[in-house]
Amino acid sequence: MGSERITLLSTREIEKMRRAGRLAAQLLDYLAPMIQPGISTLELNDAAEGWTQEQGAKSAPLGYNGFPKSICTSINEVICHGIPNAKQILKEGDIINLDVTPILNGYHGDTSRTFFVGTPSPKAKKLVEVTEECLRRGIAEVKPGAKIGDIGAAIQEYAESNGFSVVRDFVGHGISNIFHTAPQVPHYGRRGKGKRLRKGMVFTIEPMINEGTWEAELLEDGWTAITKDGKLSAQFEHTLAVTDEGVEILTSRDR
Template sequence: MGKEPLVLLSHREIDKMRQAGRFASELLSHLEPLVRPGISTLEINDEAERWTQAHGAKSAPLGYHGFPKSICTSVNHVVCHGIPNAKQILKEGDIINIDVTPIVDGFYGDTSRTYFVGQPSPLAKKLVEVTEESLRRGIAEVKPDARVGDIGAAIQEYAEAEGFSVVQDFTGHGVHRVFHTEPFIPHYGKRGTGKKLRAGMVFTIEPMINEGTWEVEVLDDNWTAVTKDRKLSAQFEHTIAVTEDGVEILTL
């Protein structure tokens, strides 16, 4: 994670982030039809890399602290940072989070969605829907003078009321010309605590919501984070900007 100080972006820089965010969203939409039984996560990765390069952008994850692929593919009990590979073949009923971060003109667009592979189980469907709504509720808290803790509290209150748990080991983060920087955004917490939000802040909100325990462990590859009880996990992520009067989602 970066140690760079908190940066407030200018209108011109936020416009650049808007372009990167739109590109990231278009990349996910391009990959969505590939999500079906019988395809490997490596095939999805390779198409993401091909499309990104063809449009003159770069994949931020590739080589980041040694990460070997261009996107993260997190299937079923994988919480985040799943590494695409040829042996992992999607099957009917799986859920998969695809996390992309293209670099466009020096700015990072960071977004992820969880997809169903064929027909999900009722439990998987509920988990994914609650996770997406958790992200919406977190974003709805963002405005100048709100606190970072307000975002996490809104997510935690809702997800736990629905019978799920919130991963605490990974957070949202500032992003602009740097991949991970201040402010860090936990997806749990207390209202009225944490850093005050100011116009010009740009960061991700990316709740990871688990079926069972919130606890995770990282596998021997030093990247893949899985639920400790191997139950399902889902995630959605947007990059947002704090505006003078509220919030703008940059990765729509």
């Protein structure tokens, strides 16, 4: 996951992260209307790649450790890192997470949302809503002096109180002009544990919440992670900066 040393970003660097983050939010807004039954995940990927290039940016996932596409498209039981392809067609009732990371002027904006394809089942709707609330609750813990464990504890408590589970195998991460760096940010844990948050730290919170067991399996492609029991998984992600007052969401859509 990169070096263990946590880099504190300068005001100037955070402004660059803000611009990249804004672009990431705009990319998800651009893709959102296309998420309809009948579209392939490859079409979503190609639309994302074209739009990203038009903005003078590039797609961080493309070629990252051999990842073959520009975005991750994770449908239903796929937890994360789903690879877009032409044969994978969205159908009524699916849920899909789009995870995008444009690089603008060397800095990364990393965000994801889970979308409904048509009308979701009541269970899928609840899972997605709880997952988004998990992200909000994790973000609410971020301020100077807090501990990384506070974030995971808030997420785990809310997810499990709703009958869902928190994925352990994938975590949030530091991010800057490097895609993945310290600190790691688990979405489960105990309050008061882990590294202390300081102004200038920038990292993602990206809870993956499962309908059934938290356990994951990796497919033969070496990327696609699915739920061990084949039940649904949802995810939401923002990139954040720790500020004097608390937290700034760098990938917020309402800038």
